[in-house]
Amino acid sequence: MKSVSLLIQNAGQLLTLRSDQKGPRTYEHMEDVGIIENGAVAVSEGKIVTVGKTEEVLGRIKIDKGTKVIDSKDKVVLPGFVDCHTHPVFAGTREEEFEMRIKGKTYQEIAEAGGGIKSSVKALRTKSKEELIKLALPHLDRMLSYGTTTIEAKSGYGLSLEDEIKMLEVIEELNRIHPIDIVPTFLGAHEVPEEYKDKRKEYIELITQKMIPEVAKRKLAIFCDIFCEKGVFNIDESRKILTAAKNHGFKLKLHADQFSALGGAKLAAELEAISADHLEFIDDEGTQMMKEAGVIGVLLPGACFGLGITEYPPARKMIDEGLPVALATDFNPGSSMTESMPIILSLACLMMKMTPAETVVASTINSAHAVDKGKEIGSIEVGKKADLVIWNVQNYKEIPYHYGVNLVDQVIKDGKIL
Numbered sequence: 001m002k003s004v005s006l007l008i009q010n011a012g013q014l015l016t017l018r019s020d021q022k023g024p025r026t027y028e029h030m031e032d033v034g035i036i037e038n039g040a041v042a043v044s045e046g047k048i049v050t051v052g053k054t055e056e057v058l059g060r061i062k063i064d065k066g067t068k069v070i071d072s073k074d075k076v077v078l079p080g081f082v083d084c085h086t087h088p089v090f091a092g093t094r095e096e097e098f099e100m101r102i103k104g105k106t107y108q109e110i111a112e113a114g115g116g117i118k119s120s121v122k123a124l125r126t127k128s129k130e131e132l133i134k135l136a137l138p139h140l141d142r143m144l145s146y147g148t149t150t151i152e153a154k155s156g157y158g159l160s161l162e163d164e165i166k167m168l169e170v171i172e173e174l175n176r177i178h179p180i181d182i183v184p185t186f187l188g189a190h191e192v193p194e195e196y197k198d199k200r201k202e203y204i205e206l207i208t209q210k211m212i213p214e215v216a217k218r219k220l221a222i223f224c225d226i227f228c229e230k231g232v233f234n235i236d237e238s239r240k241i242l243t244a245a246k247n248h249g250f251k252l253k254l255h256a257d258q259f260s261a262l263g264g265a266k267l268a269a270e271l272e273a274i275s276a277d278h279l280e281f282i283d284d285e286g287t288q289m290m291k292e293a294g295v296i297g298v299l300l301p302g303a304c305f306g307l308g309i310t311e312y313p314p315a316r317k318m319i320d321e322g323l324p325v326a327l328a329t330d331f332n333p334g335s336s337m338t339e340s341m342p343i344i345l346s347l348a349c350l351m352m353k354m355t356p357a358e359t360v361v362a363s364t365i366n367s368a369h370a371v372d373k374g375k376e377i378g379s380i381e382v383g384k385k386a387d388l389v390i391w392n393v394q395n396y397k398e399i400p401y402h403y404g405v406n407l408v409d410q411v412i413k414d415g416k417i418l
């Protein structure tokens with residue numbers, strides 16, 4: 001029998017997220033949360049070594065004085081959330097734009113007037129790496145406290161070679177010093193910076209010929225993303241940038257069809273991106289093409305809520321047609337100022353008619369696949385990382401139902417109680 005470092009036992013509901021379907025979950029498998037009642041999970045060296053009913057698990061392991069035992073009677077245990085789309089490195093906040101939108105301006109109007117992403121670029125360029133790290137850490141702490149154990153994090157507020165590299169180095173350092181695992185994404189094509197306003201072709205060349213090769217050479221990002229949108233990067237420009245990235249070994253993501261049906265979802269399918277994100281204005285053809293190409297739809301209802309808009313992505317239709325769907329916060333100072341995954345689950349239930357079970361699948365195993373880590377995280381299965389969250393609820397459905405508060409009891413990251 002194996003000695004274990006940690007045992008969580010007697011959990012009212014232990015959601016394993018185990019399923020017969022391999023890969024991202026679709027159709028009715030998106031309801032499959034793999035509940036074990038009176039469940040237990042044992043951990044050794046940061047990994048899950050056994051899972052099952054408490055009495056079964058107790059028969060398989062050795063408890064010694066090095067074993068920490070947590071009793072989770074009347075509580076729920078879930079894998080840590082994987083927040084697969086965030087922009088957590090920034091300087092300065094944009095509450096003035098928040099108020100402008102309340103008074104009737106749109107996100108695009110504010111951007112065209114020099115606010116929006118451009119204002120965050122201005123603020124970020126004045127900050128050192130050390131300052132940016134200090135600014136980001138409280139956000140990561142808050143994410144962890146709300147049950148998130150892995151995030152994807154994008155650059156995209158630098159928009160010059162030095163400032164994009166600076167952001168990616170900040171992300172690398174944050175990953176080293178903070179318990180949250182961070183998957184880095186290069187987003188040099190988030191906007192055309194002010195100094196290239198009248199020479200966008202040159203900015204695209206800077207991205208494809210300088211930034212992408214340098215980020216690839218220094219292995220500072222796994223993914224390359226783009227804001228493919230009217231007034232930002234059009235389809236042809238997006239194809240050009242993403243193709244260059246693909247040729248340098250990046251996996252692809254797109255901010256697609258957020259404010260208009262530009263065809264970003266179809267481009268994601270054409271380029272076999274790992275995910276297309278937002279998708280408020282996706283059309284039927286886009287959904288079908290993504291499904292056929294195996295592209296995951298990452299939905300960001302926090303951005304709709306944060307912008308006060310009523311067009312949420314058609315999640316119900318996507319799931320019913322077999323597209324795998326994931327959820328994320330889109331945490332950023334412009335459109336979605338929240339670190340909380342639970343509120344995203346609530347919005348997904350209420351505004352997109354996803355069931356509580358579907359939101360759990362979408363924010364754990366499917367979002368793990370959306371960062372290409374479906375084999376390591378996102379479910380409570382033997383061999384996976386012991387990234388576990390204990391919730392102060394008796395039924396997991398309370399997590400989206402009881403919204404706007406923090407119901408997390410304890411977070412365990414890599415087998416360590418935080």
Ligand code: NIG
Nearest residue numbers: 117227255303330332334335
């Ligand atoms: O995902 N849509 C583009 N990018 C972000 C917003 C970034 C910002 O406004 O700073 C988003 O919503």
Ligand code: FE
Nearest residue numbers: 085087255330
């Ligand atoms: Fe985003």
